[in-house]
Amino acid sequence: MTVVYEDLGDEAEGAVPVRRIRFSINGRKMVAEVEPRLLLSHLIRRGVGLTGTHMGCDTTNCGACTVQVDGKPVKSCTMLAVQADGHEITTVEGLAMEGAGGPGGVLHPLQEGFKEEHGLQCGFCTPGMMMAAKALLDENPDPTEEDVRWALSGNLCRCTGYQNIVKSVLWAAAKLRSESAG
Amino acid sequence: MTQALDEIKIGGLGASRKRVEDDRFIRGKGNYTDDITLPGMLHMEILRSPLAHARIKSIDASKAWDIPGVHLVLTGEMMATRNLAWMPTLSYDTQAVLATDKVRFQGQEVACVIADDPYIAKDACEAIDVDYEPLPVIVNPKQAVADGAPVIRDDKENQPDNVVYTWEVGDAAGTDRAFEQADVISRLQLHYPRSHPSPIECCGSIADFNRATSKLTVYMTTQAPHIIRAAVALVAELPEHMIRIISPDIGGGFGNKVPVYPGYVCSILASILLERPVKWIEDKTGNLISTGFARDIYLDGEMALRSDGKILGVRMHCDADHGAFFSDAQPSKFKIGLLHSAFAAYDIPVAHLQARGTYTNKAPGGVAYRCSFRVTEAMFFQERMVQAAAGDLGMDQAAFRRMNFVADEDFPHRTPLGFLTDSGQYAKCLDVGLKAVGYEDFRKRQEEARAKGRLLGLGISTMTEPLGAGNSREYDILGIKMFDSAELKVHMTGKAIVRTGARTQGQGHETTWAQIVAHELGIPAEDIVVEEGDTDTAPFGMGTYASRSTPVAGAAVAMVSRKIRAKARKLAAHLLEVSEEDIEWELGRFYVRSAPDRGVTIQECAMAAYSNMPDGMEPGLENTAYYDPPNLTWPFAVYIATVEVDPATGVWDVLSVVAVDDCGVRINPMIVEGQIMGGLTEAYAMANMQFITFDAEGNCVGSNYMDYLLPTAWETPGFELHSEVVTPCPHHPIGAKGIGECAAVGGPAAFVNAVIDALSGTGVRNIDMPLLPDRVWEALTHHRDVSGAPPVRSDD
Numbered sequence: 006m007t008v009v010y011e012d013l014g015d016e017a018e019g020a021v022p023v024r025r026i027r028f029s030i031n032g033r034k035m036v037a038e039v040e041p042r043l044l045l046s047h048l049i050r051r052g053v054g055l056t057g058t059h060m061g062c063d064t065t066n067c068g069a070c071t072v073q074v075d076g077k078p079v080k081s082c083t084m085l086a087v088q089a090d091g092h093e094i095t096t097v098e099g100l101a102m103e104g105a106g107g108p109g110g111v112l113h114p115l116q117e118g119f120k121e122e123h124g125l126q127c128g129f130c131t132p133g134m135m136m137a138a139k140a141l142l143d144e145n146p147d148p149t150e151e152d153v154r155w156a157l158s159g160n161l162c163r164c165t166g167y168q169n170i171v172k173s174v175l176w177a178a179a180k181l182r183s184e185s186a187g
Numbered sequence: 188m189t190q191a192l193d194e195i196k197i198g199g200l201g202a203s204r205k206r207v208e209d210d211r212f213i214r215g216k217g218n219y220t221d222d223i224t225l226p227g228m229l230h231m232e233i234l235r236s237p238l239a240h241a242r243i244k245s246i247d248a249s250k251a252w253d254i255p256g257v258h259l260v261l262t263g264e265m266m267a268t269r270n271l272a273w274m275p276t277l278s279y280d281t282q283a284v285l286a287t288d289k290v291r292f293q294g295q296e297v298a299c300v301i302a303d304d305p306y307i308a309k310d311a312c313e314a315i316d317v318d319y320e321p322l323p324v325i326v327n328p329k330q331a332v333a334d335g336a337p338v339i340r341d342d343k344e345n346q347p348d349n350v351v352y353t354w355e356v357g358d359a360a361g362t363d364r365a366f367e368q369a370d371v372i373s374r375l376q377l378h379y380p381r382s383h384p385s386p387i388e389c390c391g392s393i394a395d396f397n398r399a400t401s402k403l404t405v406y407m408t409t410q411a412p413h414i415i416r417a418a419v420a421l422v423a424e425l426p427e428h429m430i431r432i433i434s435p436d437i438g439g440g441f442g443n444k445v446p447v448y449p450g451y452v453c454s455i456l457a458s459i460l461l462e463r464p465v466k467w468i469e470d471k472t473g474n475l476i477s478t479g480f481a482r483d484i485y486l487d488g489e490m491a492l493r494s495d496g497k498i499l500g501v502r503m504h505c506d507a508d509h510g511a512f513f514s515d516a517q518p519s520k521f522k523i524g525l526l527h528s529a530f531a532a533y534d535i536p537v538a539h540l541q542a543r544g545t546y547t548n549k550a551p552g553g554v555a556y557r558c559s560f561r562v563t564e565a566m567f568f569q570e571r572m573v574q575a576a577a578g579d580l581g582m583d584q585a586a587f588r589r590m591n592f593v594a595d596e597d598f599p600h601r602t603p604l605g606f607l608t609d610s611g612q613y614a615k616c617l618d619v620g621l622k623a624v625g626y627e628d629f630r631k632r633q634e635e636a637r638a639k640g641r642l643l644g645l646g647i648s649t650m651t652e653p654l655g656a657g658n659s660r661e662y663d664i665l666g667i668k669m670f671d672s673a674e675l676k677v678h679m680t681g682k683a684i685v686r687t688g689a690r691t692q693g694q695g696h697e698t699t700w701a702q703i704v705a706h707e708l709g710i711p712a713e714d715i716v717v718e719e720g721d722t723d724t725a726p727f728g729m730g731t732y733a734s735r736s737t738p739v740a741g742a743a744v745a746m747v748s749r750k751i752r753a754k755a756r757k758l759a760a761h762l763l764e765v766s767e768e769d770i771e772w773e774l775g776r777f778y779v780r781s782a783p784d785r786g787v788t789i790q791e792c793a794m795a796a797y798s799n800m801p802d803g804m805e806p807g808l809e810n811t812a813y814y815d816p817p818n819l820t821w822p823f824a825v826y827i828a829t830v831e832v833d834p835a836t837g838v839w840d841v842l843s844v845v846a847v848d849d850c851g852v853r854i855n856p857m858i859v860e861g862q863i864m865g866g867l868t869e870a871y872a873m874a875n876m877q878f879i880t881f882d883a884e885g886n887c888v889g890s891n892y893m894d895y896l897l898p899t900a901w902e903t904p905g906f907e908l909h910s911e912v913v914t915p916c917p918h919h920p921i922g923a924k925g926i927g928e929c930a931a932v933g934g935p936a937a938f939v940n941a942v943i944d945a946l947s948g949t950g951v952r953n954i955d956m957p958l959l960p961d962r963v964w965e966a967l968t969h970h971r972d973v974s975g976a977p978p979v980r981s982d983d
Contacts, residue, residue, distance in 0.1 A: 011256070011303060013255035013256055014255065016255075017255035017256070020255075040306070042306070043306075050221075050222075055215070056215070056217075056219075056221070056222035057214070057215015057216065057217070058215070059219070059221075059387070059388070059438070060221070061387035061388060061389070061438075061471065062387075062470075062471040062891070062892045063470045063471045063472055063891065064471070064891045064892045064893050066891075066892035066893060067387055067471075067892060069387055096215065097214070097215035098214070098215045098216075100215075101214060112213065112214075116213040116214065119209065119213050120205055120206065120209040120210075120213055121205065123205075123206070123857050123858070123860075123861050125206075125209060125212055125213070125693075126439075126693030126694070126695070126861055126865065127386070127387075127388070127436075127437065127438045127439040127440075127692055127693030128208065128209075128211075128212030128213075128217050128436065128438070128693070129217075129219065129386070129387045129388045129438025129439060130387050130438075131212050131213060132215045135213070153900070154899075154900040154901050155900075155901055157899070157900040157901075158899040158900055158901035159899070160899070160900070161387060161892070161897050161899060162387070162900075163384075163385065163386050163387055163439050163441065163865070163868075163869070163897070164439055164693045164861075164865045165861060165864060165865055165868075166861075166864030166865045166866075166867055166868035166903060166906065167868065167899075167900040167903050168864050168903075168905055168906060169861060169864070170900065171900065
């Protein structure tokens with residue numbers, strides 16, 4: 006692996022601390038050299054180059070950056086990259102691989118549900134919504150509308166008014182239940 | 188036996204076709220501006236002013252320059268040497284790019300740093316030392332025009348005070364006479380608070396000046412790429428043909444992504460100076476504190492009434508707070524936008540509107556956030572005044588509206604403030620809404636509940652609005668007429684590509700424009716790809732905002748499809764060896780009238796255009812249409828909300844929301860409903876929790892998501908949508924009307940009227956939005972109106 010960057014001089018290099026971390030992302034094992042203050046969301050977007058995880062605010066409110074770390078939903082803007090050392094990250098790009106039928110190209114029922122029920126318009130909040138919804142369905146495969154609204158209350162959307170997002174998640178829950186039953 | 192294709196099956200008009208754009212978004216493969224990386228790209232961050240009004244005594248950026256990885260630090264002084272410290276706005280004013288003499292609002296851009304990495308750029312911004320000398324601060328129009336108020340725009344010649352404009356329309360004398368005849372005069376004063384569209388994605392740009400080709404390419408979060416190209420040509424003094432603006436996927440616009448922001452200009456200059464791509468992506472605080480806000484306008488309205496409920500005349504005085512620069516994107520002839528569309532659905536003989544705009548020490552803007560050029564304000568004022576008037580007369584809210592509506596048979600109708608409405612079934616929409624909400628039954632339950640000390644309320648709001656700016660006689664932005672365009676190319680196998688001058692930000696154009704072509708030509712929608720946003724390839728248009736795309740760009744798509752069909756008809760005649768007069772059309776096919784089994788499909792015509800043309804015909808099957816709309820379109824809606832107010836806390840819950848929207852022909856019902864629900868949510872947000880205010884020092888309260896409250900899935904109510912009433916637009920090629928903003932326009936008053944209704948009997952006539960629990964509690968406990976205008980008290 007070749008890495009090339011500008012030589013800012015010995016003093017500059019000494020001034021910036023670097024940590025080496027190992028983590029897996031969507032099943033791929035990675036190594037990175039990062040500043041301690043680098044946000045996990047920036048590691049994912051700029052370091053690994055997976056731009057499906059979006060950043061929409063600077064106060065942990067919007068949830069567009071939601072990913073899963075060791076299966077739990079996390080707002081990646083509020084976690085440091087160094088904290089991901091030794092952990093497994095799943096992003097929206099990894100959803101399809103987990104879908105029925107094996108890796109690559111087959112959509113997760115959540116992705117299908119959002120398309121079926123018009124659960125997105127501009128698409129910017131959508132990856133975070135789906136990752137938060139996935140965390141809900143992992144724990145509760147048969148949620149009520151209230152359960153869904155509560156579980157998604159950490160994710161902001163400006164376009165849809167949430168009604169179709171709720172329908173999308175319930176559609177996905179139904180499909181997942183029928184797949185595991187059948 | 189017809190061989191016409193099934194329109195719904197091929198994804199034509201009325202099909203709730205699943206969206207094409209979803210495929211990439213659900214996979215996380217969208218292409219938003221911050222997702223794009225160019226080789227050699229640098230990163231820009233902006234240093235903002237902490238003070239609302241202050242003289243800049245000095246700026247010392249030496250420590251910033253010393254930080255390794257910093258390539259450029261720009262200040263107002265440096266911009267001034269290139270004549271770029273100030274730029275023209277879309278409203279014929281000027282706006283600071285980077286502050287030179289003074290800062291004029293908290294958050295104003297003071298300097299910017301371009302570095303290898305955004306973290307370094309932010310470090311460098313913090314190392315810049317700015318010496319400010321504070322000045323007195325103005326946070327509302329009253330302060331702006333008070334004796335001795337400091338002149339905010341002392342940079343301008345011939346600007347002796349803080350008044351931006353005065354404007355009036357209507358018949359002052361006639362209105363005065365009407366008021367003399369009135370049995371009752373109903374007066375209402377209120378403040379529509381400052382709000383912000385706040386799409387989740389912030390603004391940003393990647394400017395890439397290529398020295399080798401002299402071409403500037405800018406990726407930008409913009410709803411109007413062609414307007415930006417013209418603006419950049421003007422501001423940066425580069426030739427128009429060497430500028431390419433690319434609007435990639437946009438994470439929500441709502442009017443926030445129309446203006447030209449200083450960050451864009453700085454990134455362009457930086458790229459030209461450094462000859463490398465420069466990316467600027469603002470953070471949420473930058474977005475909320477400095478970019479195009481919405482509303483912040485005061486109403487003093489009066490209605491002259493006859494005792495039987497007939498409205499004799501209306502008078503409105505509006506004071507608009509524009510912030511430090513008059514930078515709205517709006518039709519140049521109308522200083523207060525289309526505020527004078529108020530009362531267009533009511534049959535009122537005479538009216539007079541006066542407006543004044545003032546400068547204050549706040550971010551610039553005013554026209555944004557699904558407002559259709561201030562129609563949000565018009566319809567909110569209207570329905571709040573109607574509510575108050577019915578209350579003052581002791582009349583039923585529904586009956587009062589019904590008796591004053593323009594009747595179905597009275598179209599076209601000229602409103603007393605100068606608009607021409609052309610179609611609507613207002614009473615029918617009201618009937619559908621009242622039935623759906625169970626009006627009679629609710630009033631009974633309300634009374635019973637009141638006897639037990641529970642406060643239920645019902646609020647009605649109606650709206651009609653002029654959508655589809657606009658005809659060239661009256662509408663222009665900076666002199667450029669507001670037409671739009673579509674280019675359609677049908678390939679030899681009958682597949683096609685359509686490009687328009689609009690720019691979708693979630694409205695689904697990639698899905699819906701194909702549906703119009705499918706309707707006109709019988710080509711299945713899935714065989715048609717739609718592109719927008721690249722000024723090098725898209726035909727000229729004025730972009731997507733103010734719900735203008737279906738009315739104007741959509742009309743252009745229909746018109747260009749008809750041009751293609753007219754040529755295809757000639758090809759069909761040639762293939763079928765008959766004359767054109769003998770040819771008939773059914774969806775997807777031309778046939779011989781006297782022998783209907785003899786026909787050719789549109790695909791066969793397409794192939795013929797490339798391989799078997801009649802003598803004298805230009806080959807190919809491609810064309811462009813530019814559409815100058817004859818008039819605006821006028822959708823109509825009734826929104827009804829029911830609420831319960833907790834008298835102990837002032838908290839109110841929504842029990843139900845009913846929406847009856849008549850937007851003419853619906854291209855894609857699923858997408859239309861999505862737009863309505865989005866608008867209703869924004870209406871709820873503004874009514875319940877969302878606003879930006881300022882304290883006496885001009886500190887912005889609401890510049891991040893901890894203070895600027897957006898409703899989540901938990902608070903947001905469910906919506907019951909009705910589509911039974913369909914009044915096609917008489918002049919639109921497919922009978923469609925705009926819809927994107929209707930619910931944001933008409934929705935807020937439904938919630939406010941519901942809470943005021945719940946408080947009836949206390950004498951409360953107004954509580955300014957948002958109806959925060961403490962405001963509602965104050966109103967119902969002390970039996971008084973509650974205002975929300977800034978400055979907010981620092982002990983609040």
